[in-house]
Structures are given as structure tokens and as C-alpha cells.
Amino acid sequence: MVDVASLSSGAEALRRDASGPSGPKPRHVLSRRNIFLYGTLIVVALYYLLPLYVMVVTSLKGMPEIRLGNIFSPPMEITFEPWVKAWATACTGLNCDGLSRGFWNSVRITVPSVLLSIAIASVNGYALANWRFKGADTFFIILIVGAFIPYQVMIYPIVIILREIGIYGTLTGLVIVHSIFGMPILTLLFRNYFTSMPEELFRAARVDGAGFWGIYLRIMLPMSLPIFVVAIILQVTGIWNDFLFGVVYTRPDTYPMTVQLNNIVNSVQGVKEYNVNMAATILTGLVPLIVYFISGKLFVRGIAAGAVKG
Amino acid sequence: MSNSERPSKLFRNLNAKVASIPMVLTALVVFVGGTAWTVLYSFTNSKLLPRLNFVGLDQYHRLWSTSRWLVSIENLLIYGVISLVFSLVIGFLLAALLDQKIRFEDTFRTIFLYPFALSFIVTGLVWQWLLNPDFGVQRVVRDLGWTSFSFDPLYNSSIVIYGISIAALWQGTGLIMCLMLAGLRGIDEDIWKAARVDGIPTWKTYLFVVIPMMRPVFITTLVIIAAGIVKVYDLVVAQTSGGPGIASEVPAKYVYDYMFFAQNLGQGFAASTMMLLSVIIVIVPWAYLEFGGRKHG
Numbered sequence: 306m307v308d309v310a311s312l313s314s315g316a317e318a319l320r321r322d323a324s325g326p327s328g329p330k331p332r333h334v335l336s337r338r339n340i341f342l343y344g345t346l347i348v349v350a351l352y353y354l355l356p357l358y359v360m361v362v363t364s365l366k367g368m369p370e371i372r373l374g375n376i377f378s379p380p381m382e383i384t385f386e387p388w389v390k391a392w393a394t395a396c397t398g399l400n401c402d403g404l405s406r407g408f409w410n411s412v413r414i415t416v417p418s419v420l421l422s423i424a425i426a427s428v429n430g431y432a433l434a435n436w437r438f439k440g441a442d443t444f445f446i447i448l449i450v451g452a453f454i455p456y457q458v459m460i461y462p463i464v465i466i467l468r469e470i471g472i473y474g475t476l477t478g479l480v481i482v483h484s485i486f487g488m489p490i491l492t493l494l495f496r497n498y499f500t501s502m503p504e505e506l507f508r509a510a511r512v513d514g515a516g517f518w519g520i521y522l523r524i525m526l527p528m529s530l531p532i533f534v535v536a537i538i539l540q541v542t543g544i545w546n547d548f549l550f551g552v553v554y555t556r557p558d559t560y561p562m563t564v565q566l567n568n569i570v571n572s573v574q575g576v577k578e579y580n581v582n583m584a585a586t587i588l589t590g591l592v593p594l595i596v597y598f599i600s601g602k603l604f605v606r607g608i609a610a611g612a613v614k615g
Numbered sequence: 616m617s618n619s620e621r622p623s624k625l626f627r628n629l630n631a632k633v634a635s636i637p638m639v640l641t642a643l644v645v646f647v648g649g650t651a652w653t654v655l656y657s658f659t660n661s662k663l664l665p666r667l668n669f670v671g672l673d674q675y676h677r678l679w680s681t682s683r684w685l686v687s688i689e690n691l692l693i694y695g696v697i698s699l700v701f702s703l704v705i706g707f708l709l710a711a712l713l714d715q716k717i718r719f720e721d722t723f724r725t726i727f728l729y730p731f732a733l734s735f736i737v738t739g740l741v742w743q744w745l746l747n748p749d750f751g752v753q754r755v756v757r758d759l760g761w762t763s764f765s766f767d768p769l770y771n772s773s774i775v776i777y778g779i780s781i782a783a784l785w786q787g788t789g790l791i792m793c794l795m796l797a798g799l800r801g802i803d804e805d806i807w808k809a810a811r812v813d814g815i816p817t818w819k820t821y822l823f824v825v826i827p828m829m830r831p832v833f834i835t836t837l838v839i840i841a842a843g844i845v846k847v848y849d850l851v852v853a854q855t856s857g858g859p860g861i862a863s864e865v866p867a868k869y870v871y872d873y874m875f876f877a878q879n880l881g882q883g884f885a886a887s888t889m890m891l892l893s894v895i896i897v898i899v900p901w902a903y904l905e906f907g908g909r910k911h912g
Contacts (some may be wrong), residue, residue: 346712356785358739363744375755376745397670412720428634436631444635444642451646453844453898457870457887465665485641492638502817517630517703546734548849553875563736567853570740581743590737597732598725605728605793 336448359495363387364584391585396575397568398557399463404585406558411545411592413476418483419540423533426488430495435507445492452489457548460553467554477580478559479554483544491536498532499525535607538600544595562589650891657884665880674885682888687864690776694865695844698787702840703833705784706791711821713792714799722795728789735786739853742782743769760865773864779854779863785845786850791836798832799825815891834901841897845890866890 330400355591364387366380374381393403400406433441467473472481502525510520523536526533551561562566570582597604620835660670707726713720730738745751748767755766768778771860802825810820826833851857857864866886874883 336833340718342712345715346723349709350723352848353726353730353785353789356745359745359853360741371750375758376750376752377755381773423880425637429638432631432634436628436634438628438631439814441631444639445644447642448638450902451650451900453842453894454646454650455867455887455890455894457883458653459645459649459873460871461665461883463645464653466644485645486642488638492722494890517634522805542732543844546736548734548736548852554873563849566740567736568744571853571856579750582746583742583744586737586740590733593732593734594729597729603723604732605724 306314306556318483352434360583360587361399363582364391364587366580368578368580373550387580387584390570390578391581391588395569395581395585397560397565397572399532400558404562404569404588407562408588410476410555410559411562414479414483414551415541415544417476418480418487418544419537421480422487422491422540423536425484426536427495427526427529427533428521429488430492430497431525432517432599433492433496434499435476435525436517437580438581445496448489450562452534456486456549460514460549464553474554474556474559476559478556479550482550482554483547486550489541490539492564494532494536495529497530502528529602534600535603538596538604539607542604545592644776653884654888657881657888659878659881659884661884663878663880669879674881675889678882678885678889682881683864684859684866684869686861687866690863690865691844691847693776694780694783694847695841696782697777699783699837699840699843702788702791703781703836705788706794707826708835709788709792710795710799713796724789724793727792730786730791733786735849738786738854739779739781739850741779746778746781760838762819770859772859775855775863776857777850782854783847783850787840791840791907794836794839794857795829798829798838820874834905840897842894843873845894 324368362379363371363376365383365385367382367384367386368373370381392408394401394404432438433445438543463485464473467478467481470478472478506524506528507520510524515523545561546563548563548567549562552566555561555564566585569585600607630675637725656665656667657674658671659666659668660673661668713723731832746753746767748754748770753764753766756766768774768781806824807820808829810824817823845869847865848871851863851865851868855863857868867890868885870883870890873879
């Protein structure tokens with residue numbers, strides 16, 4: 306296969322050499338169209354990058370330099386003190402152990418929430434795709450329509466439910482809330498994916514005597530790893546970035562990172578330390594940014610799958 | 616015989632039913648039950664605790680005569696129109712630019728989309744800093760010699776909502792661009808060839824051929840943007856905390872504050888019911904157009 310391809314491309318190159326240039330005439334790199342096109346794109350790209358640049362630059366300056374200079378100038382003296390302070394000693398209320406507390410809370414919230422929500426939604430999507438039972442589609446439609454209800458409408462009833470069970474204010478409660486609100490989009494994602502898989506596969510496994518869980522674990526799961534990666538990306542960024550549920554369903558010592566960040570930066574007491582604030586802001590944005598830059602096209606696929614197919 | 620068959624029908628496909636329990640509970644208890652509960656209690660005078668003491672439409676009368684709510688609604692409308700118009704226009708233009716078979720397409724797309732990975736809290740705090748009148752854009756322009764330059768949207772109550780919109784557009788247009796780009800890639804290459812053969816200028820092809828063909832993409836995008844508009848909350852909390860005064864309040868924040876700070880649950884419920892109503896007004900016609908008539912498999 307590879308040999309044939311290289312052979313034919315070799316032959317192609319030979320032919321081109323023999324009969325002079327073929328194909329469209331090469332355009333001038335500096336044509337008016339290209340200048341306009343790339344010029345616009347570069348200017349817009351700079352605009353999008355500017356806030357990130359300012360964040361980084363500000364976080365590396367000392368406060369005296371910030372007061373004197375302008376926000377766009379690079380730091381004259383690079384200092385990592387704001388980063389250390391943001392991570393380890395910045396105060397929110399009475400706690401002065403920095404953002405590290407929020408970071409670890411967010412880890413303890415995100416990891417179980419991602420696992421639980423994906424486990425529930427993938428099995429559910431599989432049941433909806435391959436084991437349809439009467440009434441299943443009705444619940445599915447309710448679920449999808451429910452995704453459009455503003456969270457504010459359901460916040461308080463959930464507070465009551467969690468309080469009745471006795472887990473209001475705990476991380477467990479928040480994990481359950483994230484699993485509930487992640488369910489519509491994830492179920493849709495998995496259902497669509499499993500539906501698109503060849504039906505024969507499922508039937509063959511049935512004939513061979515595999516049951517509900519057997520087919521899920523041994524056939525569906527191994528064959529759908531890409532969609533699991535997409536779901537993980539979607540959930541990690543979504544749950545890490547959540548603010549509303551964090552502020553409603555946790556207490557100050559279990560606040561996720563976003564809530565703690567907001568409290569550090571927008572606290573009214575004390576002198577504003579803009580460099581510490583920006584360092585804290587970058588630290589909070591770092592996890593989703595890393596996920597984004599590593600995942601690349603899968604991230605795009607995740608949001609496209611979540612958005613367009615809906 | 617028939618007695619033993621009856622229960623077996625209920626238990627047939629039992630595993631799938633067990634696996635669907637979370638979905639059924641979420642759909643019935645949280646989505647349907649929770650929504651009905653909130654709507655029901657919006658007709659009561661619940662204060663600190665929810666009580667079934669009905670007062671008719673009192674909460675709604677009070678809601679619509681509270682200046683903070685009216686400001687919130689006005690802000691939401693301005694913010695909504697700006698978000699819709701600009702994210703559609705900018706998103707489409709960027710997608711069209713990226714669709715010109717350019718080099719480094721992936722790089723550009725990565726740059727335009729990265730803000731979408733950041734939370735609204737991070738977005739709000741960065742733009743709070745950029746728009747800070749003493750250190751940010753205003754100060755920089757003044758230092759360049761234009762000393763009367765004034766641009767402090769976050770401290771000027773008449774334009775504060777525009778300052779928030781700038782941050783929201785920075786965060787969200789990348790997503791719209793991606794959706795539009797996917798739509799543009801779905802257009803048949805032959806359409807472009809036919810248009811070129813007929814000598815139709817590019818901009819006309821876009822306006823009269825491509826955009827009408829992308830109608831489904833536009834509608835989905837519209838619904839996504841609209842759903843995001845009603846939810847706006849964290850961005851305002853981070854960027855201005857609703858200030859200066861109450862100038863940048865939004866409905867979602869009104870709900871939260873009345874439920875958890877002002878201990879006036881009835882008001883919170885009434886306000887959240889109004890939010891629900893606004894979503895229904897947007898969603899129902901769309902769902903009707905999209906799913907009405909034909910059955911999905």
C-alpha cells in the first residue's frame with residue numbers, strides 16, 4: 306500500500322519534471338489578497354492573545370513596577386514571588402493557605418465527577434442505542450429538553466434534596482450535582498455514537514450469548530475509546546470551570562478553585578496586589594488550558610459533537 | 616401460564632432499565648419535579664424557608680416593580696443583542712477567512728478558540744484588569760499623549776454592560792467560529808465552482824448562496840448563543856460584582872442573591888420562573904421547527 310503510494314507519487318513527480326509545471330499558477334506570496342487575509346488574521350490573533358500575554362507579564366512583575374509602568378510592557382525584573390504567594394499564602398477570609406486549597410478541592414471534585422458522569426451516561430447511552438425499552442425515548446427527550454432549563458430554576462429543589470439526604474455542603478453532593486447536569490449532553494453524545502456503530506456487531510455478540518454488560522464491557526467500550534476521550538475533555542473543562550454549583554453546594558473550606566479565585570481577587574479588604582491576582586488567575590486557568598492545548602482537534606470535536614448534533 | 620408471563624415482560628430487558636434509572640430520576644425528579652416545585656413556590660410568600668402560603672401573583676408584581684430587576688432585564692437585553700449580533704458576525708467572518716485554504720489554519724483556530732477553554736471567572740478577572748482605568752487600556756493610551764482619552768466601562772454605570780460584553784465576546788466567538796467553519800466545510804465544493812463559472816463575486820456567493828444553505832447551522836448556533844445569554848452569571852460576578860451600584864446586575868444574579876443572601880425565596884423563585892419563561896419563548900419555536908413532524912431515530 307505504502308509502496309504503491311510512493312511509487313505513484315514518484316511517477317507523478319517525474320511526469321511533472323518532464324512536461325513542465327502543471328496545476329494552477331503559483332500565486333505571489335505578497336498578493337493583495339494574501340496581505341489582507343493574513344493581515345486581518347494576525348491582527349485578530351494578536352487581539353485574542355493579548356489578555357493571556359498581559360496576564361503572564363503582570364504576574365511576573367513586582368507591585369512598584371506595575372504602579373509605574375503600563376500593562377503591556379514586559380517585566381524589567383522577573384519575579385516569581387506573586388506565583389508563590391498566590392499558590393501558598395494568599396488569603397480568603399480567615400484561610401491563608403493560598404489557592405492550593407482550592408486546587409486540591411477542584412481535583413477532588415473534578416476526578417470523581419468526570420468518572421461518575423461518564424460511567425452513568427455511557428451505559429445509559431448504550432441502553433438507549435441498543436436495548437431500547439418502552440418509554441425510554443420519552444425520558445430521553447425530557448432529559449434533552451431539561452438541558453435548556455436555566456440552572457437557577459432547579460438550584461433550590463436540589464439544595465432541599467441534598468439536605469434531606471444529609472450531603473448538602475459536601476463534595477459528594479457537588480459530585481452528584483455535576484453528574485446530573487452533565488447527563489443530557491453526555492448521554493446524547495454516547496447514544497449518537499453507539500447508534501452509528503454497525504448493528505451486525507451487536508447482533509453477532511447477542512448470538513454468541515453475550516449479555517447487556519458483556520457487550521458493553523467487551524465490545525462497545527473498547528471500540529469507542531475516542532468518544533470517551535472527547536467526553537473526558539468536555540467534562541474536565543466544564544467541571545473545572547464551574548462556578549455556580551461550587552458556590553451554591555459547597556462551604557468555604559470545600560470551595561473549588563474558581564470560587565476561591567474570585568474571593569481572593571475580589572476581596573475588599575487589604576491592598577490590591579494585581580500581580581498576585583493575575584498569577585492566581587493563570588493558575589486557575591492552567592488546567593483547562595493544558596487540556597485544550599494537548600487535546601487539540603479532539604476538543605473541537607467534543608464541542609462540535611455536543612453542539613451541532615443537538 | 617399467562618400469570619408467569621406478565622411479570623417476565625416487565626423484567627425483560629431488565630439491565631437496560633436498571634442502567635436507565637439515573638436518567639429517569641434526573642428527568643423526573645430534578646428536571647420535571649424541580650422545575651414544577653420552583654414554579655409552584657413562586658406563588659407563595661416564602662422568605663427564609665419555603666412555605667406553601669399562596670399569595671397569587673404578588674411576587675411577580677413586586678419583581679416587576681423592583682428597579683434592580685428592571686435593570687437586570689435591560690442589561691440582559693443589551694448583552695443579548697450584542698452577543699447575538701457580534702458573535703454571529705465575527706464568528707462567521709473569522710470562519711470565512713479561515714476557509715480560504717490558508718496556511719497555519721490550525722494555529723489560527725487554536726488561538727481563536729483558546730479563550731473558550733477558560734472559565735468565565737478567569738475571563739472576567741482578566742478583563743477587569745485590562746479595563747482597569749488606572750493601569751489598563753485607558754492609562755496606556757493616556758501615557759501615549761492622548762491625555763483626555765477616557766475608556767473605563769467597568770466604572771461607568773451607563774456603559775458597564777458593554778465592558779462585560781467585550782469580555783464575553785472574547786471568550787465565546789471562537790466557539791461560534793468553529794461551528795460556522797464546520798458548516799462552511801459542509802458546503803459542496805461544486806457550489807463554489809458553479810458560482811465561479813457564472814461569474815458571481817465571492818461576497819455575493821456567501822451572502823445569497825452559502826449563508827442560506829447554512830440555515831441549520833445558524834439556527835443551532837442561535838440556540839446555543841441564546842441559551843448562554845440567559846445563563847450569564849459568573850462573568851458579571853467576577854468582572855463587576857453587579858456594580859457600579861446595580862448597573863451591571865443580571866437576572867441569574869438576582870435569583871442567586873435573593874435565594875441565598877436576601878433570604879427572600881419567593882422573589883428568587885419568581886425571578887427564576889421568569890428566566891424559564893424567556894427560555895421557553897426561545898426554545899419552543901425552535902424545537903417545533905427542528906423536530907416538529909419528523910421522527911428522529
